[in-house]
Amino acid sequence: MKLHVIDYLIIALYFLFVIGIGFLIRRKVKSSQDFLMSGRAIPLWIASLAFISANLGAQEVIGMAASGAKYGIMTSHFYWLGAIPAMLFLGIFMMPFYYGSQARSVPEYLAKRYDEKTRAFNAITFAVMTIFSSGISLYALAKLFEVILGWSFELSIYLAAGIVLIYTFLGGLTSAVYNEVLQFFLIVLGIAPLVYIGLHQAGGWQGVVSRLPDSMTHAWKYVGSAQENPMGVDVWSLALGLGFVLSFGYWCTDFLVVQRAMVAHNMAAAEKTPLIAAFPKMLMPFVVILPGLIAIALMHTPGADYRLPYKPDGVTLDYDMALPSLLAHYYPSGILGVGLTALFASFMSGMAGNVTAFNTVWTYDIYQSYIKPKESDHHYLIMGRVATVFGIVASIATAYLARSFNNIMDFLQLVFGFVNAPLFATFFLGMFWKRTTGHGAFWGLIGGTLAAACTHGLTLAEGKGAWLGANLHSFHSTMGQNFVIAIVAFTSCFVLTAIISLFTKPHPEKQLVGLVYSLTPRPDTGHLRWYRKPVTLAVVVLLLLIILNLIFK
Amino acid sequence: MKKNILDLRFIIGAFFSLIGILLCGYAYFAPSGEVSVHQINWHSGLVYLLFGLLMLFLWFFFPVQSKD
Numbered sequence: 001m002k003l004h005v006i007d008y009l010i011i012a013l014y015f016l017f018v019i020g021i022g023f024l025i026r027r028k029v030k031s032s033q034d035f036l037m038s039g040r041a042i043p044l045w046i047a048s049l050a051f052i053s054a055n056l057g058a059q060e061v062i063g064m065a066a067s068g069a070k071y072g073i074m075t076s077h078f079y080w081l082g083a084i085p086a087m088l089f090l091g092i093f094m095m096p097f098y099y100g101s102q103a104r105s106v107p108e109y110l111a112k113r114y115d116e117k118t119r120a121f122n123a124i125t126f127a128v129m130t131i132f133s134s135g136i137s138l139y140a141l142a143k144l145f146e147v148i149l150g151w152s153f154e155l156s157i158y159l160a161a162g163i164v165l166i167y168t169f170l171g172g173l174t175s176a177v178y179n180e181v182l183q184f185f186l187i188v189l190g191i192a193p194l195v196y197i198g199l200h201q202a203g204g205w206q207g208v209v210s211r212l213p214d215s216m217t218h219a220w221k222y223v224g225s226a227q228e229n230p231m232g233v234d235v236w237s238l239a240l241g242l243g244f245v246l247s248f249g250y251w252c253t254d255f256l257v258v259q260r261a262m263v264a265h266n267m268a269a270a271e272k273t274p275l276i277a278a279f280p281k282m283l284m285p286f287v288v289i290l291p292g293l294i295a296i297a298l299m300h301t302p303g304a305d306y307r308l309p310y311k312p313d314g315v316t317l318d319y320d321m322a323l324p325s326l327l328a329h330y331y332p333s334g335i336l337g338v339g340l341t342a343l344f345a346s347f348m349s350g351m352a353g354n355v356t357a358f359n360t361v362w363t364y365d366i367y368q369s370y371i372k373p374k375e376s377d378h379h380y381l382i383m384g385r386v387a388t389v390f391g392i393v394a395s396i397a398t399a400y401l402a403r404s405f406n407n408i409m410d411f412l413q414l415v416f417g418f419v420n421a422p423l424f425a426t427f428f429l430g431m432f433w434k435r436t437t438g439h440g441a442f443w444g445l446i447g448g449t450l451a452a453a454c455t456h457g458l459t460l461a462e463g464k465g466a467w468l469g470a471n472l473h474s475f476h477s478t479m480g481q482n483f484v485i486a487i488v489a490f491t492s493c494f495v496l497t498a499i500i501s502l503f504t505k506p507h508p509e510k511q512l513v514g515l516v517y518s519l520t521p522r523p524d525t526g527h528l529r530w531y532r533k534p535v536t537l538a539v540v541v542l543l544l545l546i547i548l549n550l551i552f553k
Numbered sequence: 554m555k556k557n558i559l560d561l562r563f564i565i566g567a568f569f570s571l572i573g574i575l576l577c578g579y580a581y582f583a584p585s586g587e588v589s590v591h592q593i594n595w596h597s598g599l600v601y602l603l604f605g606l607l608m609l610f611l612w613f614f615f616p617v618q619s620k621d
Contacts, residue, residue: 006579010572017568024559043617046561178561185565189604193597334579334594338572338601 001148001328007337014186014341018167018348021178025171032380035172036360037104037263042174044269046181048276051260052284053180056187057350058140061288061343066319068285068292069308071230072216073552075292076285080219081243084278084545086251088538090261091274094252096523097431098262099270100514105262106255107365113430113515115438116369121445123365125419126255127358131391132412134354135398141347142399148324149340157399160344164352165392168359169385173263176356180260183345184280190342191287191323197330198294201304208297216293220553232477241483245490249424256357267523268534275537282545295322306330351395359387414456421486422448422493429497434509434516440501448493455488456481560617566608573602 029035042050067075103109107126111119142156167175202208208217215222215230222229223238231238251257251274261273298306306329311318327339363384372379426445429436457468461475475481513519525533556563576598580591 006575006583010575013568013571013575017564021564024564028559178564181561182565182568185569185604189569189601193593193600197593332593334576334583335597338576338597 001336003149003336003340004333006334007340010334010337011341011344014345015163017182018163018179021182022167022170022175025175025178028174029170029172029381032363032377032384033104034174035381035384036356036363038172038174038177040263041265042177042260042263044264044272044276046177047260047264047269047273049184049280050177050180051257051273051277052281053184053187053349054257054260054353056180056184056284056346057353058137058144058343058347059350061187061191061346062140062144062320062323064285064288065292065295065323068289069295069317069319069322070292072212072293073219073285073289074216074223074229074231075289076219076548076552077238077242079282079285079289080545080549081238082247083251084282084541085243086247087274087278087281088541089248090252090258091271091278092534092538093517094427094431095261095271095274096267096520097515097517098258099264099267100520100523103262104364105360106253106258107361109515110426110430110441111365111369113512114436114441118426118438118442118445119365120370121442122423123361123369125416127361127366129416129419130256130354130358130361131394132398132416134351134358134391134395136402137347137350137354138395139399139402141344142403144324144343147321148328153403157396160348160351161392161396164348164355165389168352168355168392169388172384172388173259173356173360176352177260177263179352180349183349186338186345187342187349188280188287190338190345191291193335194323194326194330194339195287195290195294198291198298198326201306201330202294202297202301207301208293211297211300212293216296218553219549226476226480231479232475233480233483237480237483237487241486245421245424245486246483248428249420249422249486249490253423253427254420255361256353259357259360271523271534272537275534275541278541279544282541282548291326292319292322295326298326355388355391355395358391359384362387362391415453417482417485418449418452418456418489421452421489425490425493425497429494429501430516432517433498433501434512434518435501435506436497437501437504437506439504440497440499443500444493444497447496448489451492452485452489455485459484556613556616560612562608562612566605566610566612568605569601570605570609573598573600573605577602 031039033039064075064078067078098106098109101109101112103112107119107123110122138157138161141160142153145151145156146153167179171178199205199208202211215228223233223235226232226234261270264270264273295306295308298304299308309318309321309325310316324343327336331339363380367383368380422445425448426441430441454468456465458466458470458472459475459481460466460471461478461481464478465481475484509519530536576594580595580598583591
């Protein structure tokens with residue numbers, strides 16, 4: 001892929017804008033709350049777009065196109081089943097507790113609801129995971145630009161990390177949120193012309209359907225049996241594993257995304273943030289998954305002259321190259337600069353999201369709670385900035401580690417998956433059962449994590465797992481295995497937390513007001529017109545979701 | 554009334570307007586090649602320009618008061 005002056009000009013213009021946003025926001029940052037929580041003053045539409053954009057990192061943009069090419073339209077389950085219902089649940093049921101409790105972070109909510117050890121467990125694992133994810137994002141960016149543009153690994157790493165550092169250091173979370181929204185529009189508008197051109201070349205949607213196997217163009221038709229669908233998952237593990245445990249665990253408890261709703265300017269906006277975000281989110285498959293299907297269809301379109309590259313083994317298709325190879329093939333200079341900038345934006349968005357979540361959790365939940373509790377606000381503002389620099393430097397180190405020891409990265413990713421899987425049970429019980437105790441929550445989390453590890457150690461999928469010396473079950477795909485691991489972890493955590501809670505002393509009820517559903521007054525929405533009520537929004541989203549699923553059933 | 558340049562609609566509007574102008578300009582002045590190549594830049598540039606102008610319109614005529 002060869003770039004011309006116009007492409008470099010567009011990339012430079014983007015860099016100028018993102019850095020400029022940092023400089024503009026800097027003068028508004030006067031306290032640690034301004035830096036780490038945007039002063040809780042972000043308008044609804046910005047919070048909503050940032051909410052989905054924080055998740056619109058490289059894994060989503062490159063990875064979902066790759067999954068679209070590999071699994072077809074079934075990949076849309078990661079949105080329509082694995083995101084939207086959880087986002088609605090977050091908006092309607094959970095945001096009133098997060099926002100109403102005045103917690104500054106998800107771990108701080110755990111401290112208020114349970115105890116310090118539960119908070120510490122969540123804060124430390126989350127802080128490590130964010131650095132790890134940020135580093136992986138950086139590594140993926142450098143590898144991709146090395147392959148498609150011939151840029152050196154170091155150039156990509158230091159350029160992207162340097163720019164993210166400048167704007168997050170200067171403007172903190174507000175700067176990251178503003179840039180995430182700009183990146184959202186850039187990603188959508190930068191890739192949309194590619195979808196249009198690709199569809200046109202392939203003969204429209206009907207042309208794509210006619211050139212792909214039936215199982216790749218139906219979301220539900222083949223989920224009855226794991227052997228029949230390309231994902232290798234059955235309907236139960238899909239619905240419970242992805243549609244419930246993993247999606248609710250991520251969208252309702254991961255501070256990276258929840259933070260975007262927590263910084264909305266009032267409670268009503270915080271509730272509506274995930275609901276409004278659900279509208280563009282449910283349309284994202286047309287931007288990030290469809291290119292994958294188009295890539296495969298074009299390979300079988302006479303006269304299209306497009307091939308998806310192979311991996312170095314020369315046998316397996318390199319699905320990760322679906323989107324970049326389409327960009328290289330169909331975008332001429334000019335719009336190519338926009339497309340590449342969109343890719344750059346997705347990597348930087350993912351990295352900035354992780355770093356800003358890390359600096360908040362580090363400053364408030366670790367440093368202020370356990371290291372220096374009674375310092376001035378200015379001290380914590382400085383610590384927030386130091387944490388930002390540390391987060392970026394640690395991300396760069398992680399990227400180099402990933403380059404040298406790929407197996408360690410796979411291992412860490414696996415371990416973090418085990419830690420995340422049971423988390424939703426802890427929050428669910430905490431919010432809806434006042435009898436749940438801190439001891440129950442903590443040991444439930446530990447037990448759920450161990451149950452996840454044991455399930456992986458006793459089962460096998462695509463040659464992975466069964467490291468405990470026995471294989472109790474073989475899965476058709478690692479994805480199916482992951483869904484079942486999540487179900488086991490959630491169930492173990494749920495049961496263990498409930499049992500231990502029954503034998504330990506709960507907090508007095510007056511301490512749980514604002515933290516538990518049955519003890520908290522519902523937000524009064526009686527004065528709102530019917531179409532402005534959160535429930536109405538949720539119903540509209542659900543109806544649209546059903547229509548989309550029927551169209552692509 | 555003083556306009557708030559920290560309004561994100563201004564930033565997004567300015568960015569996409571500039572991208573649109575660059576692409577349209579490139580499509581117009583670049584050495585002639587395949588017609589379809591020019592059309593892609595031309596059409597995309599116009600869409601970006603219109604989107605940018607819409608954002609600037611909203612920023613200019615429907616201002617949100619800054620807290621400062």
